[in-house]
Amino acid sequence: MKRDAEAIGIGTQLTRLGRDPQEQHGFVNTPVYRGSTVIFKTVDDLENSRAKYAYGTLGTPTIESLESAWSAIAGAAGTVISPSGLGALALALLTTLKSGDHLLMPDSVYRPTRTFCATLLAKFGVEIEYYDPVIADGIEELFKSNTSTIFLESPGSQSFEIQDVPAITRIARARGIKTIIDNTWATPIFFRAHDHGCDISVEAGTKYLGGHSDLLMGLVSANAQTWPELRKTYDSLAMLPGAEDCFLALRGLRTMHLRLEAAQRRGLEIAAWMAEQPEVMRVLHPALPSCPGHELWKRDFKGATGLFSVILKPQFDKQSIAAMLDHMEIFGMGYSWGGFESLIVPFDCGEYRTATRWAPGGLALRLQIGLEDTEDLKRDLRSGLDRLGGGAGSR
Known part of the structure; x- marks a missing residue:
């Protein structure tokens, strides 16, 4: 399979890697193996660990x-x-x-x-x-x-x-x-x-x-x-x-490349849209030319995912953030990313950095863009930004 993987596309690779139907009675997917003990046929096999899997902690x-x-x-x-x-x-x-x-x-x-x-x-x-x-x-x-x-x-x-x-x-x-x-x-x-x-x-x-x-x-x-x-x-x-x-x-794994492509497309669309909103000072998304490090990203990376941050303009405070986030209808507040659902959380790196100073000029939000329709996400964000500014930024 390694030789094949060098010659075929990533989508094809992900449908084939990590499975062998001939070893599992023709079934497409590797079944769930649960267990601790592995049985050996002879004393010699036992004493010399002559088995592909000798015990559950060594793998299945x-x-x-x-x-x-x-x-x-x-x-x-x-x-x-x-x-x-x-x-x-x-x-x-x-x-x-x-x-x-x-x-x-x-x-x-x-x-x-x-x-x-x-x-x-x-x-x-x-x-x-x-x-x-x-x-x-x-x-x-x-x-x-x-x-x-x-x-x-x-x-x-x-x-x-x-x-x-x-x-x-x-x-x-x-x-x-x-x-x-x-x-x-x-x-x-x-x-x-x-x-x-x-x-x-x-x-x-x-x-x-x-x-x-x-x-x-x-x-x-x-x-x-x-x-x-x-x-x-x-x-x-x-x-x-x-x-x-x-x-x-x-x-x-079988669909990861498709979800990554969707994350890249949706994430870039929302990031570019956020950069245009009057309440936003700047967007931190490596695939945007305006983001520091963009040239390195363009040189080394093959794509971007759906996670990025925004820096709000300095007039907003934590109370404004709460007014925005407490009433979001689609974006949930929660950690992690990469799932099908969109998430948003406030953060402040300045609380713990020691070698550099985090002073972006305004409060920061991190967004994970999921698989919802982007127009629905924009409406939810726009409503939230209206609450952030007390309606001053509404359109």
């Missing part, structure tokens, strides 16, 4: 089907799966770090990753230093003798800074430093992180892979050099997902 056909499919689309040597995106991030960091190491972390990183660093990693003697995500090749000035890992997230969580991933990974590789990227926003369909030099790529399958807001999952893929250590760490922790979640993820 359902898990392996998803692992192999994800490795193929990510261009990875191997993939492991965890029960959540945050679990996957923790697994990746534990693979490359040890006590006494120095970790470089972008100041724009997903906040729960920051919390993991401040609690568990700091507890075990890892030195964490935050850096400006747009530093590019200047990151070399931050290297220490004990720097072992650089973490990247592009675009940045909430604030959407695009990092120069090829520049950073090139410098890191020359110094023997491992790189990990949170690639959840783009997925491997729109950004193949390993092709851009990343040793480990982490995606929250909770988002676009699942696509229906009904599962939690994280995926960690690695290049050939880093894969053995990742698998060793994974087997040591036995951080497996549930079989039903893997089944749902495999089902979501």
Whole structure:
């Protein structure tokens, strides 16, 4: 299948990867395998673990089907799966770090990753230093003798800074430093992180892979050099997902490219429309030419998804935000993204950043654009913006 995957389109790949009807009595999809104990035929087989699956914590056909499919689309040597995106991030960091190491972390990183660093990693003697995500090749000035890992997230969580991933990974590789990227926003369909030099790529399958807001999952893929250590760490922790979640993820995989295309189209339409509204100061969407980092996005990415942020004009306060959001009819207030439903949340990065200053000039909202009709979404947003300004911005 790997040879086929190099010659066929992504839509065809996603219909074929991670399944073999001949191994499952002709049924199209891999069934759900649940279990702990694996039975061996002989003592010799038992003592020498002569079985494809020796115990439930080492995997099942359902898990392996998803692992192999994800490795193929990510261009990875191997993939492991965890029960959540945050679990996957923790697994990746534990693979490359040890006590006494120095970790470089972008100041724009997903906040729960920051919390993991401040609690568990700091507890075990890892030195964490935050850096400006747009530093590019200047990151070399931050290297220490004990720097072992650089973490990247592009675009940045909430604030959407695009990092120069090829520049950073090139410098890191020359110094023997491992790189990990949170690639959840783009997925491997729109950004193949390993092709851009990343040793480990982490995606929250909770988002676009699942696509229906009904599962939690994280995926960690690695290049050939880093894969053995990742698998060793994974087997040591036995951080497996549930079989039903893997089944749902495999089902979501078949249509992920179609949903991503819809997310890109709808997200760009709403982002461009929001940029025209009188209450909005600017829109943070990497695919818009007005967004900082757009040229890097255009160079490195194959597409954009349906998540972006807007900065409101400075006259609005938190009470105005509440008046807008408390009465939305279609947009829900909730975290995550990548599902069929549209979401909106206020945020303030300035509460926790340390290496950079978040001062956008106005209050910020993050929007996830779902599969509703865009005209309905515009009406809901326009009504909300009217409430935001007490009706002053109505049209």
